[in-house]
Amino acid sequence: MSNAKIPTPGSNLQTDPADYDNELQGSYEELHQPSSSFESRDAYLNRELQIMQPKRWRANLPFRDYRFEYEDTIPAMAATIGKVVMVGAIAATFAGPLGLGEAFVLENVRYELLIVSFFIIVFSGLFLPTANLAGTHGPLIPLIPIVVAAGGHPMAFGLLIGAFGLLLAISKGGSLLANLTSKGVCGGLLLYLGFIGTTSQVKNLFTWAEGIGMAHIAFIVILLTIILYAVLENYNKRWLAVPLSCLLGGGVAFALGAPFEFHTAPGLPHMSPAYWWGENTGWMLGLPTVESFIVVLPFAVLAVAMWSPDFLGHQVFQKISYPKRTEKVLMDIDDTMISASVRQVAGSVLGGANFASSWGTYIVPAAIAKRPIPAGALLTALFCIIAGLWGYPMDLAIWEPVMCVALIVGVFIPLLEAGMEMTREGKTTQSAAIVVFASALVNPAFGWSITLLLDNLGLIGSKERSANLSKMSRWIIPATMFVVLTGVMAVVGMLPGIPALLPNFRH
Numbered sequence: 476m477s478n479a480k481i482p483t484p485g486s487n488l489q490t491d492p493a494d495y496d497n498e499l500q501g502s503y504e505e506l507h508q509p510s511s512s513f514e515s516r517d518a519y520l521n522r523e524l525q526i527m528q529p530k531r532w533r534a535n536l537p538f539r540d541y542r543f544e545y546e547d548t549i550p551a552m553a554a555t556i557g558k559v560v561m562v563g564a565i566a567a568t569f570a571g572p573l574g575l576g577e578a579f580v581l582e583n584v585r586y587e588l589l590i591v592s593f594f595i596i597v598f599s600g601l602f603l604p605t606a607n608l609a610g611t612h613g614p615l616i617p618l619i620p621i622v623v624a625a626g627g628h629p630m631a632f633g634l635l636i637g638a639f640g641l642l643l644a645i646s647k648g649g650s651l652l653a654n655l656t657s658k659g660v661c662g663g664l665l666l667y668l669g670f671i672g673t674t675s676q677v678k679n680l681f682t683w684a685e686g687i688g689m690a691h692i693a694f695i696v697i698l699l700t701i702i703l704y705a706v707l708e709n710y711n712k713r714w715l716a717v718p719l720s721c722l723l724g725g726g727v728a729f730a731l732g733a734p735f736e737f738h739t740a741p742g743l744p745h746m747s748p749a750y751w752w753g754e755n756t757g758w759m760l761g762l763p764t765v766e767s768f769i770v771v772l773p774f775a776v777l778a779v780a781m782w783s784p785d786f787l788g789h790q791v792f793q794k795i796s797y798p799k800r801t802e803k804v805l806m807d808i809d810d811t812m813i814s815a816s817v818r819q820v821a822g823s824v825l826g827g828a829n830f831a832s833s834w835g836t837y838i839v840p841a842a843i844a845k846r847p848i849p850a851g852a853l854l855t856a857l858f859c860i861i862a863g864l865w866g867y868p869m870d871l872a873i874w875e876p877v878m879c880v881a882l883i884v885g886v887f888i889p890l891l892e893a894g895m896e897m898t899r900e901g902k903t904t905q906s907a908a909i910v911v912f913a914s915a916l917v918n919p920a921f922g923w924s925i926t927l928l929l930d931n932l933g934l935i936g937s938k939e940r941s942a943n944l945s946k947m948s949r950w951i952i953p954a955t956m957f958v959v960l961t962g963v964m965a966v967v968g969m970l971p972g973i974p975a976l977l978p979n980f981r982h
Contacts, residue, residue, distance in 0.1 A: 557836025588863030610834025633823025640816030659906030662897030669890030751826025
């Protein structure tokens, strides 16, 4: 092909979509050109997304089917930080009531970093290139103390989540529910998650700063982070927000006298499932019984039901950030469920503390950087292995000035922006407001399910959209989801002011 400068897709040099489609015929190797052949870096990244041809259940190899770019390092770095933080939170939440100390939490996090790296390479890196990485189910964390208090066994919990997830993926239930969710419902969900996440991280940073008697550090770090993010936004460099904010937050906090030291030495965790599921080692719980599975059944149903709105938000963020004609490289919801489910089953059997979901701290920065999933996935696996074996990066990743600003600028602020983008046109604001209202009442899963029903019935949102839906899509499926989810929440005592319906879940 010619080395002439390639015009930006959609410019006045290519007014006929058919001509542009013809230009995209051929393999990735044939269509790829160096970035120097393009008018801008943005045009090159757009073109890379458009010429990729991901192959499902066949090997997708670097340089033949995609390339590594320096933009891939940013989502990989953000994902690794997020992974250490989230798995640590889940392991610590389980470990406390079980009487397990910090050493157990640290070792299990290192173990999970190695486990997840294998599945990242196999699925997102090679054989399911449109499956987002199997990360950690953050919205599940508040439920874990209830699971532990009810006598829940982590292996039983994880195995049921994996089994239900596979059933939903195989039946294409995840993509079906996503397709039934309007822009208003999805936008409102993103706004709620973005706002709650941002305020919680700001609060966490101030709590840490006050704990060391230096509350002014939190204010200064957040103020400088706001200014940095605005500057990056102005120059269209938001994809640099995570590393620069981490450097800024950590550097400023340390310069102002905040205490920090490395204490996690290099090493390997215990690699034997027999150790982790022994009666006197690891979790000190032994293997689960039939009763263990019965106890966690409602929680597992709820965990998998919460996947659809979570996955949808990640996919929509890609759609907003990517250029046209990139449908082939968008995150596939059902494939992501397959990846997360298989990874969940294997991780639980091996002894890990993670409960899987779509990896938000990876996909959001990747979408901002306009990068497809596979290349950054392989770098994430590499970074997770390095962090797990080396140890010291884990200390830095969980230091509050680094962790909080990374999550704010890498995940929650972009979610707010995406939510506002989705709700600025059409009759979307009513649905968005109801999602936020209902989510604040119970949780995002409840908010999503009840607003999905009201929106598809035409009581709120676009009545024209509702009129064009089939009876199954208008009320049967949404009503079933709402009844099932609300029933499960009532059973486990998650509805405010209403005691758990089953005695075993009353605390």
